[in-house]
Amino acid sequence: MSNNLPVCRAHWQDIPHIVDLVVGPFADSTIGAWLVPDDHRRRNILSAVVRVWIEHALLFGEAHLLPDHSAAAVWLHRYGPLSPPAGYGERLAVACGEYVDRFLHLDDVLHTHRPDGPHNHLAFFAVAPQPYRVRRASILLATSNARMGHALLPTYTEVATLADRNLYARHGYAALEPFTLPDGSTTYPMWRTPRQRRARHRSSTPPARPDQRGPALNDLPIRLILDTSAILAFTEGSTAVGQAIARVADEGGLFGLPVMCLAEAARSVTDAGRLDLLANHPAATVLTVDPLQWKTLAATHRAVGRLDTAAALLAAAANDCRVLSDQPGR
Incomplete structure (x- = not known):
């Protein structure tokens, strides 16, 4: 409305x-x-x-x-x-x-x-x-x-x-x-204080696992994947990354954060608060690797040399979108 x-x-x-x-x-x-x-x-x-x-x-x-x-x-x-x-x-x-x-x-x-x-x-x-x-x-x-x-x-x-x-x-x-x-x-x-939404009717389907995106998010396309370097750049105040995810949100889409990239970024981030803000962004969705794709992940890892980068590439391929990186050549 x-x-x-x-x-x-x-x-x-x-x-x-x-x-x-x-x-x-x-x-x-x-x-x-x-x-x-x-x-x-x-x-x-x-x-x-x-x-x-x-x-x-x-x-x-x-x-x-x-x-x-x-x-x-x-x-x-x-x-x-x-x-x-x-x-x-x-x-x-x-x-x-x-x-x-x-x-x-x-x-x-x-x-x-x-x-x-x-x-x-x-x-x-x-x-x-x-x-x-x-x-x-x-x-x-x-x-x-x-x-x-x-x-x-x-x-x-x-x-x-x-x-x-x-x-x-x-x-x-x-x-x-x-x-x-x-x-x-x-x-x-x-x-x-916001008005509380009315409770929805209980679904007959079992609840989603914590690592699955809910039905509302499943209806939205993932238009961009952030790799580790882009995630770190955002926490450091990168306007380029901020504008990119703002465009995705404005267009009614989502941007994906591979869980391996988040974990790798968390090892060296200097501002954990900004990392939390990114992960909790209304247009963000945290992505895990399909266990059935472990061989593909391993092969991509061998090709690119980094497990987090391999996860970002697989996520982009699965969602037919591009990877945003703060490192030239990636």
């Missing part, structure tokens, strides 16, 4: 539009003025910082837009501890210069008050000052909530005004204890 609403998922090329939407009111706010006291540099600095976080959201979350780009919702999937963007400290220092400590202080305040449990975090929600602004906000918020609700996880956000707090309350959000930002302004955290 939500697919019929006039809301689309944002792509990498939409980032400049989202940045403009977010930075407009941000630059005019008291917290924006506190972060960057210099009126002439404020918009450029805020734009650079907001872009870092929106890029991060497209890798570890999602963003939704109205088709005319008049409103945007940017989400982070906080299914577990979420690391900051790759190279965040360096990028922040370059963007903010002498104001970097103010941004880090704001990060600390927001982190202190953010819930710890798994949830989807509405990091940015911006609507252009056009006619029917409230209606546009309501359409986008309702649709975003519906899409986030598919994961059956709570959603969290912070709003700056009582009017916004009332808007979110009409969409099922409950107000948490307000807190004060470094500039002295008050922020209102909001929490929404």
Whole structure:
């Protein structure tokens, strides 16, 4: 039903539009003025910082837009501890210069008050000052909530005004204890618990084994296989891998993670949290090797020299799709 609403998922090329939407009111706010006291540099600095976080959201979350780009919702999937963007400290220092400590202080305040449990975090929600602004906000918020609700996880956000707090309350959000930002302004955290889906009729067929994909996923095609190098690249913040899996998800497909590639990546990954996020991505499916294919696996292993690479090639052949690798020549 939500697919019929006039809301689309944002792509990498939409980032400049989202940045403009977010930075407009941000630059005019008291917290924006506190972060960057210099009126002439404020918009450029805020734009650079907001872009870092929106890029991060497209890798570890999602963003939704109205088709005319008049409103945007940017989400982070906080299914577990979420690391900051790759190279965040360096990028922040370059963007903010002498104001970097103010941004880090704001990060600390927001982190202190953010819930710890798994949830989807509405990091940015911006609507252009056009006619029917409230209606546009309501359409986008309702649709975003519906899409986030598919994961059956709570959603969290912070709003700056009582009017916004009332808007979110009409969409099922409950107000948490307000807190004060470094500039002295008050922020209102909001929490929404998703409605539980009705239990389905019990099937007469036996339940699937843990290593089998459920019926809903079986209806979706696997369009891409990530090998070990691509998995590791994703955990290191690779935009190329992030864009590739975002395209697969946008097209209604799945990307496969061979269990041998996941296990090999886990041996050397530096950010296990991002590996968990990838494995729990709504469009991800973990693939095992069919025991009856052990001879084919062995022959492929002899040919390529790595068992995880052989598993990725077999998965691609079985699903008639390509392998995404971060290593040239593979």
